[in-house]
Amino acid sequence: MSERKHVKKWWFSWDSEKIERWLEEMEADGWQLTAVTGNAIRFDFERGEPRRMRYCVDYQTPGNRDYILLCQDAGWELLYDQKGWYVWRMPYTDARPDLYTDLDTLLDRNKRLVAVLATLLCAQVPILVALHGSLNRFPFVYVIYAALFAFLFFGISRLNAANKRLREQRGGLPRN
């Protein structure tokens, strides 16, 4: 019987690169990924040959048929597709393939994530307002909300910083 292992690994939407690198290292060590489940934090591996495998995590509209087909045509294998999150992989020999090969579209991807986080952040405001009266009796809820706000702010600022770095790499003025 082949050796298997299940790993639960938390990651945040603004550092999907970390999970990509981790999966690639697992593959290089001979742990082949067989499934991604549970909101993309449960990873199942099976012992096998070490592989040079490129993993890419992307965010698009959920169940985007045209996008999925185009990536599959280009040789990517889809491992996970839930709530707009996609996990792709492709074996390679020389050049490590990428889903994004130019700066403009990578900036757009990060902007899409900022929009998601900003929406989540704004959605909390009416909830807080509506609950305001009853929340006075449970002040600890405010602490939880403060932590949530800080967390989302942190994510947004991380993504904005990443975009700023990308623009500086390009050197020139922003396109728009």
Added chain:
Amino acid sequence: MKRETLQRQYLPMSETMFYILLALTEVRHGYGIMQYVEELTEGRIRLGAGTLYGTLSRMEKDGVIAFVREEDRRKSYQATEDGRALLKQEIARLSELHRNARRVWGDRDE
């Protein structure tokens, strides 16, 4: 979108934009564009699928390219008149670049 707005947003063109638009002077689907550009640049440019999808969506929204037909579930596109106008301007700019490079740099080999 107005021509001036398009010009401001698209010119000068990134290499990705230029080659995608150039490929779409003929009707092509996404993967067809990828193959064509790779062939045309002798393997130098391999467009990422995410980049291609994002650029096509944006160009379609801006009316620079238009959906033509769906075959085998794959959508084909072609440059619109606005798209061709942009391409023409970009080619004129590139020609000037090339002309001036020749004039100043000549054919010295360093």
